[in-house]
Amino acid sequence: MRRDTFLKTLAALAAAGALPLTARAAPNLKMMIPANPGGGWDTTGRALGKALQEAKVVDSVSYDNKGGAAGALGLAQFVNASKGDPNALMVMGAVMLGGLITGKPPVSLSQATPIARMTSEYNVFVLPANSPFKSMADVVAQLKKDPGSVKWGGGSRGSTEHIAAAMIARDVGVDPAKINYVAFRGGGEAVAAILGGNVTVGGSGYSEFAEHINAGKMRPIAVTSATRLKGVNVPTLKEQGINVEIGNWRGVYGAPGITDAQRKQLTDMVLAALKTRSWQESLEKNSWTPAVLSGPAFDKFVDDELASLRATMVKAGMV
Missing domain, CATH: 3.40.190.10 (Periplasmic binding protein-like II)
Structure with a gap:
């Protein structure tokens, strides 16, 4: 096969998502961190970015911190600015769900694309x-x-x-x-x-x-x-003697409007990153518990968590 024909074929396969991650051109990933520097989401996002690079599924990662309203401001920016972008991720978790319940922002988490739960703390x-x-x-x-x-x-x-x-x-x-x-x-x-x-x-x-x-x-x-x-x-x-137990999980979402193939590719990239040495070091350093969940199971988990948190917050007089 001629070289130019081979390259065109390779490009077509990559665009269709038919090549393994290692055979595709690693993207430049944009990471939305819907919080100010120094907190758990910031630490999680940057640790994931490092792991994605170590796994060689991305060339580089750029970070955008947008704090406020329990992540709702960052979510709004992510939803409005990243539509259809297969190389965008947003860190999120239990805190965002709680904020969405109390704050009633103009955007919904359902507008973005679930990718994976990663940790619990x-x-x-x-x-x-x-x-x-x-x-x-x-x-x-x-x-x-x-x-x-x-x-x-x-x-x-x-x-x-x-x-x-x-x-x-x-x-x-x-x-x-x-x-x-x-x-x-x-x-x-x-x-x-x-x-x-x-x-x-x-x-x-x-x-x-x-x-x-x-x-x-x-x-x-x-x-x-x-x-x-x-x-x-x-x-x-x-x-x-205080009967209270509550955990804080963290995960990532993709942009609105990406295809099923693009969602799968992002999910595979994240799951590959979670197997790297740097990610294991981050788990140990930060006392994070691995809690990996993706696909339909993660979709259902988020829906159930929203219902459970709302019920808890109503009982606690917060809603």
Whole structure:
């Protein structure tokens, strides 16, 4: 076969999605991170980008941080600017679902294309090192005495730490509507507020606070998991008599209007990235639990999660 004919055939096969990933030209991927730098979505997106490059399924990755409204601002930009783009991904997760329920934005997650769930992470609640409180029991005692005096700091409204705070209040007999929750646009802002003593108690994924906990600048008082996290000696809420357990999962979506073949290619690329050494190192470093799910199973999971979160938030007085 003549070289020019061979190249035309190769190009046609690649366009049709008929070649294996390793035989296709690696794209330049655009990663929407619907949060400010420094938080869990930012860490996840950049770790995935590195893994995609290590897997040699992309040539390069560019990142666009757009924080606000629990990811709704980034979602709106992604939906409106990436239509039909097979080389675009957006980081998302449980926090976005909660924000969509409380915020009722003009765009819907259903406009984008589900690709995969990647990880699950539990929240940790921390106190500033110089806090007069020493435990979750101290926080709960003050909450019962004067709910408004306890300032809970964390991600945007509808985040898992916001939901957990409302669930804690409800479980200990305090009206969830009376909790004083301070929402931050990104993990960096929340960390600064906690270290500065501007909030009473802070909540986020353990990975976001680990550096400051290890340095003695934050005191961890509870995790939202069913059992203690591996390698983390922090009691669960359940151990402390508070019947609350809630996890925070993260995944990625593709652009609106991509074809089934393009969706499959993006999914295959992500799944290949999750097998790399750099991704395994990110799981260990950030205390993320692998929770891989794709295809119709991921579609159903998101639908079920929306219904479950809405029911939980209604019970907690948040909706």
